[in-house]
Amino acid sequence: MPSSDYDLASLPDLLPLYYRRLFPFSQYYRWLNYGGVQKNYFQNREFSFTLKDDIYVRYQSFTTQTELEKEMHKMNPYKIDIGAVYSHRPNQHNTVKSGTFQALEKELVFDIDMTDYDDVRSCCSAADICSKCWTLMTIAIRILDRALRDDFGFQHLLWVYSGRRGVHCWVCDEAARKLSVAARSAVAEYLSLVKGGEETLKKVVLTDPIHPFIKESLAVVEDYFPQYALQAQDIFGRKESVEKVLTLVPDDVRRELQQLFEKEKKPENRWELVKDQATKKQATGKKGQHFEKEIMLQYCYPRLDVNVSKGVNHLLKSPFSVHPKTGRISVPMDINRLETFDPFAVPTISLICEELDRPRTGEEDIKENEKDAAEKRKIRDYKRTSLAKYVKYFDQFLDGMASSWKGELLRKSDLQKEF
C-alpha cells in the first residue's frame, strides 16, 4: 500500500501542495459559514494552527474564504484546530476589554479515542489500532449517532476519522451550536455509561429500571459482542482476561463460574454460562442483577472524553487536517457505509500528492481544459485522487444542512421586502 510510504520528513514538502491544490476550501468555507444565516459567524470563528516544531498559534481568524486560503498557503500548518465562534474577531482578542471577549457558540463535539479502551482490548495499546479493535469505534458511532438523532433530535452529524486512533463527531444543528456549557455536559453525561479511573474495576453499574437509552445501546452492543469480544479479543481465552471479566460479577456467581469454566473452554459456551447465571439471578427477583449487560457495556460501550464536549471554547482537530504522525487525512465518514470504513484505507498526504502527479487519463481533460480557469482546475484536482469520495460525502452533508437554513433565509428576505 503506497500510503505506508508516508514519512514525517516529507511533510514540509507535501503540505504546500496539499493546501494549494487539494484542500477543499470552498466546501470548508461553506460549512463554517452556515449559509450566512448569522452575521460574522465565519469571521468570529477561532482557528488554531500547529506549525513545525509544535509551535502553536491560537486565535487565528479570517474574514473571507480567500483570506483563509492565503494564510494557509503561507503558513502551511501541520495541524488545524477549530474553536468557538466568539463575540469578537479572535485575531483581535487583545484589543477588546478583557472579559468581553467570550466564546458564544460552537458545534457540540465528541471525541472518542482508542487509548481510553486500553483496559479492555488485548490486541493493541496506546496509539496503536488494528482492524480488530476498530470495531469499538463502529459500535461507538452507531450508539451515539442513534442517541443524538432519536433522543436529542439532532440531524446534522458529521463523523470524522481523526487520522490516527479515534473519531470525532461534530453536531452542527443550530440548536446544538447554541447549547450552554451546562447543557453540553448534561448531554455528555447522559451518553456516558463507563465511569471511573484506574482505581475502579467495575466501571458500569446498572440500576432498575433500565432506561430506554441503555436498552437501545445494548441492542447495538449485542450485534457485535460475540464476534468482537468473544472471537477477536477472546476475553474468555487467557486466564488473566477471564479473571478480569469475572471481577465484574458478584462473589457467589464468580465462584460458581470458576468451577463451571474448568470443564468448559469454548468462549461462546462460557459466555452462555454467564448469561445463564444472570438469568438465574434475575429470576430470584432481587434488583440490580445485570452483570451480563454490565460486562458487555464495560467492554464495548463508547468511552467519551467528556471534557472535550463540555467546553464551548475547546479546540478540536479540523476535518481535512493532516495527522502529522500518520500522514492520514482527517476525513468525514459516511455512516451509511460505516461497516466498511477502513482506517487503513484512508489516504495519506503522500498518496494523494502522488496521485496528483500521475498523468491524466482520457479525453475529458482535453476538452474542458480549454476553458479552464485555475479555479476550475483546482476543483477537479482532488477528484483525481482518493480524497474524492470523502469530499463528495462532505458535499452531501453540506447539502443536507443547506436545506435546513433555506427556510430561515427565505423568511428573512421576505421580511426585508416588506419595507
Place this chain on the structure above:
Amino acid sequence: MLFSGGRRKKHIANPQTDLYAHALQFYGQPPLENISLSEFETFAVDRLKLLKTVENLGVSYVKLSEQYTKKLENESKNLNFPHRLDIDDRKSQNAPNEYEKRRKDYISHFILRLAYCQTEDLRRWFIQQEVDLFRYRFSDLQPKQKLEFLHRNNLQYDTISIEEKKTLLDKLVNSSYGVSGITVEDQDFYKVPFQDALDLVRTRKVYLKAGYVYIPHQDIVTIVLNDFRTRLSKALALTARSLPAVHSDERLQPLLNHLSHAYVGQDYSIQKNVGKISLEQIDSLSGKSFPLCMRQLHQALRENHHLRHGGRMQYGLFLKGIGLSLEQALQFWRSEFIRGKVDADKFDKAYAYSIRHMFGKEGKRADYTPYSCMKVILSNPPSQGDHHGCPFRHSDPELLKQKLQFYKVPPSGISQIMELVKGMHYQLACQKYFELTHNIDDGSFSLNHPNQYFIESQKALGGGKDLKKEMDMSQRSQENSAARRPAAAREAAANTSQDLVEMTEDLDSFFQDG
C-alpha cells in the same frame, strides 16, 4: 434595595405583608424598606451560614434524604429562617414570628445577591446553594401548595395527551423514577425541551425523545428549579451592573467583600512558606503527611513517570500550596517526566507551559488555588488512565480496602472507614484515616481541604508548627488589612470598621470550624 441615606427615591412603605404571604418565593421584586446596618449584617451572615450548611450537607448526604432534610430544617430553625413550610400559609403568615422569618429570608437573599454577583465563580456558588435550598423547600410543600405555587408564579408547561401517554407507556415507566403503569395514567406528563431539565437528562431519570423530555408531575420540581436558576442567574448579571453604585458606599463595600470571600474558607493560596520544602523531602512527606488522594497521585507519578491533565492539576496545585516554588515545580515534574516517554525537549514544549500557568505566569495570569475536597469530590471525575479524584469517592471499595491494609491501617479502622464511605461521608472517611495514621483520637478540626490535611499532619507530627502559624498569621493580617483599608480612609466609618473586624473574625472562626 434601598439603603439608609438613600440615593434612590423613597417608596412609601406599603405594609409588605403581601410580599410574605407565602413562605416560598421566586424573589422577583427587591425589598424597598429601610433596614439598619446591624440588621443588614446579621441577616447576611445568617443566610451565608445557611447556604454553607446547604453546601456541606449536599456533600455528606443524598440530597433530600431524611437526614439531609432533618438537618437542614434544624439549621433553618436555629438561624430563624422559615422552616416546616407545610403549615397552612394563611394561618402562619399572621403569626408575628413567621412574618419576621419570611422577611429575613427575603431580605437576606437580596443582600447576598450583592455580595455574590461580582465574579463568575461566586455567582456559580451562590446559585448552586440557593437552588439547593429552594429544592429542599419546594419538596417540603404539600401537593396542593405546589400547584398553588405554580399557579401564583404563572408557571405553565405543556402536558401530553392521553393517547401519547398510552403509546409511550413502556418508555415512560422505564425511564422515570418510581413511576408505574398506574401512576403514569394518574398523573400529568409535561413535555419540555431537554435544555430545561438538564438535571434529569444528566442522570438519565427521564424519557428523552427528539429533543424533548417527558417529565412526570412528581418531578416537576426540576423544571421549576430550572426556572428559578435562570431567573436568578439573569438577576445576578443585572445586579453586577449596578454594583458600582453600591461600592461607593464605604459602609457596605468591605462587608460585601468579606461576605463573598467567606464562602470558600481558607483557600491555601498564600504561600509564605515557599521554599520551605526541598524536593528530596517529597517522597517521605507523601507517606507521612499527604492525604490519600495526593499520595496516590505521587505514587502513580513515580511509577508511570506521567500524569494526565486532571492529575497534574490536582497534584501540582497541592504541591504549590505546600510551598513548592515555580522553579522547584518545574524541576520536579521535568525530572519525573523525562524518565518516562517524554524527553526534555517535549517537556519544555508541552508541559512546562501548563506548570507556569498554574503559578499564574501564563495565559490570563490567574494565580490558581489548590483544589478543595469539595472540588476534588464533585468536579471532573477520573476516567480511563486517570489517578486523580478522591480515593474515598472514586475507588472501588475493594481496592480502597486493600490500599488501606497495605498502608497498615488496623482492621477495625478500615471497617470504620468503609462504613463512612458507604454512607458517602468521604471527607469524614478521610478524617478518620488521618486520625488512625496520626494516632489522634479526636481531630480538633474538620477536614475540607487536602492542604489543610497536610498542615494538620505536620502540626501533629511536630514538624510544621512554625510553618502553620506563619501561614495563619499572614492570612489573617491580610484579610484584616483588606477589610480595614477602605474603611480607614474615612473617619466617619471608623466605628463600622471596628464592628466589621469583629464580625469578620467571627465569620472566620465559623468557617474554619464548619
